[in-house]
Amino acid sequence: xxxxxxxxxxxxxxxxxxxxxxxxxxxxxxxxxxxxxxxxxxxxxxxxxxxxxxxxxxxxxxxxxxxxxxxxxxxxxxxxxxxxxxxxxxxxxxxxxxxxxxxxxxxxxxxxxxxxxxxxxxxxxxxxxxxxxxxxxxxxxxxxxxxxxxxxxxxxxxxxxxxxxxxxxxxxxxxxxxxxxxxxxxxxxxxxxxxxxxxxxxxxxxxxxxxxxxxxx
Numbered sequence: 001x002x003x004x005x006x007x008x009x010x011x012x013x014x015x016x017x018x019x020x021x022x023x024x025x026x027x028x029x030x031x032x033x034x035x036x037x038x039x040x041x042x043x044x045x046x047x048x049x050x051x052x053x054x055x056x057x058x059x060x061x062x063x064x065x066x067x068x069x070x071x072x073x074x075x076x077x078x079x080x081x082x083x084x085x086x087x088x089x090x091x092x093x094x095x096x097x098x099x100x101x102x103x104x105x106x107x108x109x110x111x112x113x114x115x116x117x118x119x120x121x122x123x124x125x126x127x128x129x130x131x132x133x134x135x136x137x138x139x140x141x142x143x144x145x146x147x148x149x150x151x152x153x154x155x156x157x158x159x160x161x162x163x164x165x166x167x168x169x170x171x172x173x174x175x176x177x178x179x180x181x182x183x184x185x186x187x188x189x190x191x192x193x194x195x196x197x198x199x200x201x202x203x204x205x206x207x208x209x210x211x212x213x214x215x216x217x
Contacts, residue, residue, distance in 0.1 A: 004036045007048040011035070011064050015050045021068040025076070029098035030068060035061070038091035038119055052203055057112060059088035060152050062174075066183070066201040067092060070149060070172045073185045073198040076100060080146035083164060085135050086206045090116035092151050093128050103128040104142040108135050108208070136208035138164045145169060153181050153202065154209035162186070162193050174203050 012030050021027070036047035039055055046053060053061040062070075076082070080100045087093045087105035093116065096103045107113035110132045117130040131139050136158040138148075143164035148171040150157075155176055165171055171186040171193065181202035186193040 002036075002045070004034060004044075004047070008035065011048045011050075015064045016068040019065045019069055021065075021072045023072060025078075025099045026068055026071045029071075029095045030064065032098055033091065033094045034123070035064075035091055037123065038089045038094065040089075054204070055088055057088075057109060058204070058207055059086060059112070060204050061088060061091050062151060062203055063201075066174070066203070067095065069199055069201070070174075070183055071095070071099070073183070074147050074149070074170050074172050076147055082147040082149065083138060083143065083145040083161075084149050084151065085138065085161070086151045087116055087130065088112070088151060090120050090128075090130065092149065093130070094120055094123060094125055096147075096149070097125045097128040100147065101127065104139050104145070105130045106133055106135055106139055107131075108133065134208060135206060136160065140164055147171070150174070150206060150209065152204055152206035152209075154206060155211040156209060157186075158209070162188075165193065167191065172198070173209075174201050176202070176205055 036044040076099045082096045082100045082103045084093045084105040093105040113130045113132040138161045144166035146169045150173045153174045153176040165188045174181045183198040184195040185198050186195045
């Protein structure tokens with residue numbers, strides 16, 4: 001029988017801590033959430049590898065290093081309300097739920113959203129709700145949010161999503177730039193989001209966050 005608890009500890013000790021992620025709430029959350037429960041059954045053996053995991057349907061479980069460093073850069077506090085876009089089967093939502101007061105997750109596929117909600121409930125996580133709808137629209141009725149994350153790469157962030165960030169709030173995204181990617185954290189002040197470089201990371205693009213090509217006649 002696979003000892004996932006030991007693998008989880010190894011993941012934190014060999015992938016997360018060496019990446020300068022040392023804040024206790026992040027370490028505690030990543031140790032507490034059974035990552036293997038939030039991937040398809042056939043991928044459980046790969047749940048703790050140090051790379052992005054394709055779970056199908058255009059969704060990715062970000063590698064532990066990337067997720068940990070994004071959480072670190074966001075400076076999440078216990079009273080925060082977070083928006084988790086493209087949550088997949090809910091792993092990132094579960095980790096956020098250990099750190100925040102409440103998490104609203106959004107998926108554009110109803111069956112996937114229901115699966116994520118079921119998995120979260122099975123872990124006793126009652127401070128997270130998974131909504132179904134277009135990712136690029138966020139969840140306006142649930143906002144504004146202190147923290148916003150996208151679980152995948154973006155080329156651009158829709159104004160509708162940025163509008164849901166509370167003044168003083170922060171958003172973290174992996175921006176796809178050629179074959180590479182950079183994580184930037186946006187700080188909203190007086191209604192304007194200013195982006196700052198955080199670190200390099202890559203992930204597959206999330207539908208709804210790609211730039212539309214404009215054709216000139």
